[in-house]
Amino acid sequence: MSKIKSTSTRYMVLSELFRSKGAIIGFSIVILVSILSVYAVIVYPPSVVTRIWSDPEYWRDKPVLALPEWYSSLFGLNLPPNIVLDTRKQDSRILKYTVSLNEYTEHEITFTFDYDYDAFPSEINAYVYAKFKKNPLITITFIRPDGREINLWSGTITQNESFIILSNSPIAKKNVQEYLFNTFGEYVSDPTTEVVLFAVEKRGMDKPNTAEVLKSAGKSYKIKIRGTFFEKDSSLDVKLIIYGKIWGLLGTDDRRRDLLIPLMWGAPIALSFGISLSVITSLLHMFLGS
Template sequence: MARKQREFRILGMTPSEIVREFFSSGTGKVAAALFIVLIVVSVYALVTLPPNFARVWNNPKYWQLNPQYAPPAWIDSIMGPVYSPQIYVNDYTFTVQHQDGVTYITVTFNVNYEYDKPWNEIFIVINNPAIYSMSQPPVVSITIYRPDGSKITLGPLPINTRVTTLGVSPEVVSQVNLFYSEEYHISDVVPTGSSATPYLFYTVDDGKLVPLKGPYRFTMVFYVFSQNSSVINRKDLEIVLQGQIYGLMGTDNEGHDLWLGLLAGFPIDLAVGLLSALIIVVIAVIIGIVAGFYSGLIDEALMRLTDFVILLPAFPLLIVFSVLFGWSIWDAVIFLAIVSWGASARIIRAMIMQIRNAQYIESAVIAGASRMWILRNHILPQIIPFILYLLVTNVPGAILTLSSINFLGLAGSDTQHGVHYSTTPMSLAH
């Protein structure tokens, strides 16, 4: 008869038996659900975000339209309509007229202001360098019709850069101050060095500035002169009202979308955490099982090694070696795993020694069962849920430690070609 082919086993158990034991406990099911979530989010990040996101993240111009230090957009659903949201104006009328060698492009749109804090700034973005690079660039004049029947006229302003920031223009500041002086007899309402944009949405009540809520109509007229070969098209123009809240997680001091940053970090952080946790658990399981199951001189030697590893200052050593040897993030992962298994190995050893002294183990030995049979049928099924627990709990610890090293700029990585990007406005794609 043909000899039966031996099945592949890990510590005496087939892969299917290990999987079955993992899912037999509540811990295993929860851990599996957690890993599925992490994997799904990582795959989503890899699919939806572009491979050049790391370079984009470090480009301040990419984020210049976003507010700085903005809280997340959902905060208004809790506090009410307090903060103005970021608005990318897409619904506007666009008409073109030619007269006496000048092209007049009129853009009209409406916004409804219903918040306690107005927009920080208004940006006019032209995504065609041929337009704003001309020797005589276009100019824009803006008329704002307010809910109380008054109007503010701003400009004309030259369109000589890709992004024109409306409120910081000295001419606009002067015109807004003039409006408040003539309408409400208040001078210098715009503080020195501040943007005039928020004051477009205020009125005066009893000598104090208060929000003027209601519908606003903006009419922008762009004047493109005859010597310009390019004319502003609808696809070239973007108008952004910079809000005070942004996205799912807000922004940092440079306007980075923190949600995109978190999403981009998922794939690499998951890989780093899993690799580190896997190495830690494999070493801890091998040391713990051998020490606890065989005892004697082997146990004594392995425990002295374990004590030495536990006493090592892992994080300071990681910093020192990263500086000395210019380690990458993957070098740091391996080092961290090699010096972090001690405590886990001791716990596994203690569990195995307790199980080994049980009466049913002694009965199995008397009956002639081999060590491997006892390990497979009586010991591993009891410690596998704990092994999974160790795997799960070591992942966030590894991510946090390695993130700290990256934050200190001590471990370079190959994530310069990282992943990212999704629901961003048209201007950010250029």
């Protein structure tokens, strides 16, 4: 008899629970937070989060202050994602060849890509992975779909793994200023490099609020990287990143970090806080009720 009564009581409680929309929503949130908490601990354990969260090298491939990927679709925008081209991986958009002559070796890499988005990239950077003993000379040329070529960067590298900033590099900015002066006969003091590279050639192409994106429309962009090495035993690989405006489920912060991680780690904290508060409240009711 007691078992029947207990079963009937549980049934009534559950029946009453699922009649209330607020209770259903609350119960669903608890289940969701619980699942998210378990997932966060498994995928991003505390030791991993502590290590990567303050490590800028881990996040360097992500765009700064990117919007979530779904934002572009939700509002009908055509925002650019990251475009990553890496010679260490098979990619039909990459052409690479090497020529050796006496004590010199020429490495040339051509990256070909389309750009049909409505917004400009946020940055352009290149990661160079090279093998050498004598510092090689690296030159980077940007070729637009309209046929215009811009000698973007040139210089020597001193480390086997080098990071070449193309957007804010003084060398790149100076070359862009020269391109604008030769085209329009005017000196521009502070052009935005990535905007000029991807803009329709007209006055005002140096600023994002006045420039118009030059879309591929069947004609691709190209970036040529040539390395002159003063030895036979050498190699050159490059990872080129054209940073977009959208990334991931929740976007990134000003340090390129994935904002999904703090959200996931907020779930177990919120869950533990909620459970602790519920236990304390129950104990207080029991104590005061007695």
